[in-house]
Amino acid sequence: MAHSVVIIGSGFGGIGMAVRLRQAGVHDVVVLEKADGLGGTWRDNTYPGAACDVPSHLYSFSFERKTDWSRRFPPQPEILEYLWHCARKYRVLDKIRFGTEVTEARFDEAAALWRISTTAGELDARVLVSACGQLNRPELPPIEGRESFAGPSFHSSRWDHGTGLRGRRVAVVGTGASAIQIVPEIAKEAAELRLFQRSAPYVIDKPDKPYRAWERAALKTVPGLYALSRARVYALFETRALGFIKYPKLMGLMERGFRRHLEEQVADPGLRAELVPGYRMGCKRILLSGDYYPALTRPNVELVTDPIERVTPAGIRAAGRTHEADVIVYATGFRSTEFLSPMKIAGRDGRELNEAWRDGAQAHLGITVSGFPNLFLLYGPYTNLGHNSIIYMLESQIRYVLGCVRALRDAGLDWIDVRAEVQDAFTLDMRERMRTTVWEAGCQSWYMTADGKVVNNWPGYTFAYRNATRRPDPRDFRARRATAR
Template identity: 55%
Template structure:
């Protein structure tokens, strides 16, 4: 491992999910040891720490939802469970000696760039102040739960919680429970709790396209092969990648290719849902792929249960003992679970990030979040985002995208070494040209098919998804081009 240079920059990473941990590992391997990871919680893991609801699991295959440089050979099944993924991340912290670099219970409230010294001043919520030459955010897109704008949310006298903040102390056995939302989280926990509760009222605003999950436990022979034949493990990962990657064309260019999946979803629904009223409600009326396609083997059987009511009436308000709909129906319940997703387009919220000239990130993003390569933001020198605007995927693993970003940030640090004392700020014209290219690519995508999804911000602009192949993103992030940046001396 390279020795740390005495004048190596101080680096602060915000967040200890896959992005923050992987970035820290790569920095340490390159000899950058003046490194601090700030974690708002008392434990690492990001979304895999927060989402502990029953049935929580990944919808990307285990072997590809892990770092390429740290393969895990003993995944229990094809698609990893929450506790297993979190355990893998904790293993990485231990193996690569990251614990000494992590400050827990350190929530970042603000960060301001000081042009006179080319440093970032970081303020924590407890008023602690830190200073760093380089600031890297790894807060992800799924860390701020979205609470619905429903009248009376604070008036309900029963138990209410968001799926990302699951109340494990509350026993659902024999209770009347309302679930608001039918997205990716509900798809996983509803089948689990439907077996426990007396009555489950499932409030659906719009149906989801749900495909079978090709999941199963790995056999002992497969475990032996993964462990003893590294080439087999690599080949398996390689095959997963290309299988997933082949779907990119359907999402971004040839949307009608997705129709075969719509046919498959309808067939699954008809096979498992015998109630014609429920069946009619559970089939979406929008182009498949416009919203996130979900995978599950037990969603439709759960919907078919006699103790599950699927309600598509709008919610008018919450009252002390339950929910009242716009049609006048009243549903008395003991508990309400909000499966209403995340504020995915509100990158970096609720932190206040201030760049050159006192400009805040909110001002820079008034017309929608954008960043060069999804990583650098003009006016915010020596600031890099992981899993930033337009780097989310609908067809492959975000960990692959993150590893591309690690490489780009590392190359930026090499460029800074060639210009000692400066701060690198991406040129506005480079950022705008990249953002325009991304938006043009999204015009022909299925996400532009007219539905309202969490991919779209309040202006209706898709600031979340990458409109192409992941290998094209990797090629675009292999090197940082110096001509795309200004290298600013202190005081400029």
């Protein structure tokens, strides 16, 4: 018997979707999770210093607001525990099938069902929801000789906790969001740390500090205080969208703050010059840290800006010099523009999603794909942010998907399929609006496909996205009634 809804992934999107479906009276829900625990990116990224760069008061569901965060910016263990708490409290833990990876899903038009193949067997669903996210497949750089290294090497999201770093020579490749959290922690115990930088990131101060006991007590007991704090932080971050999406010159104000931060923390003019990016601020992800630059000034830390030539059994060779290492950490990001890969997804007439997306991922509102009925994406194309909380965006998408599920049930429909012209109009609008954003200011980033299209980010305000996804418009879809079978 077919399930009402099958969800792929048990991170924030998958857990939030399962909770909202249960609250709406849809109980025949299955969550498929390839790992042995829930949490998505917050399960995978357990490296030293792992934490969120969104303030904690914005990093919880609206239906389960957490008032007792330990810090202004939540650390990874607390975020993961919060997700487990939500799954237990809202009784969706028993809906999750752990150790079950989806390999293929094909839409059976005659039966109006998704036929899903997994590593643990087959199952069917009326509705299929992908909650895989954008940051789940590690990107390992195609460096010559990478496999030849004699010591331990691993990606930051696959941290080898069995490899001790105290007193050892460690090489870190990459200077992105993970690296700036990892480097200060490793620098405290490694004998030598060499950081290989291809391009310098913009790093601004992270105003992080622990909440005091009386603050947590007040947030929990004083009516409206937590809601006021959440609204204040949301409004502050939302104003930053102006610089990202409409008036990139406004990023100059933040850039001056970056330069002050750098000058205060790095006295050496030579090192400071190597840490100044050669692109407009905001074109790549802006990073937050209060201890990254001080870590680079430690005597046991060296910044290497020469291009990497190859990895050798002894270490990393750059500009003719071999930097010997005992351990290599690749903080090199994720394959963010591939979305549902490596799963094979086939819609109507057997058309595969990879073929439909050969010119870049497309989905109306980042959620529905023409030719793939009853398939819904969470955190799909054009839904990532550079300025605010992704949880807010996910809740907008979850509400939209729930509206579609209700429409299927209440109208007695077999399936709904977004019209191609609606999807095309949305994609054209996104690409037109993207031209004025800072993300197309001339740099290469993980927001882009290989041919230079920015397909990850939402070129607008989050409240505008919430309004656009407030409810599905029946005119946007083709549908087949159950009586037509």
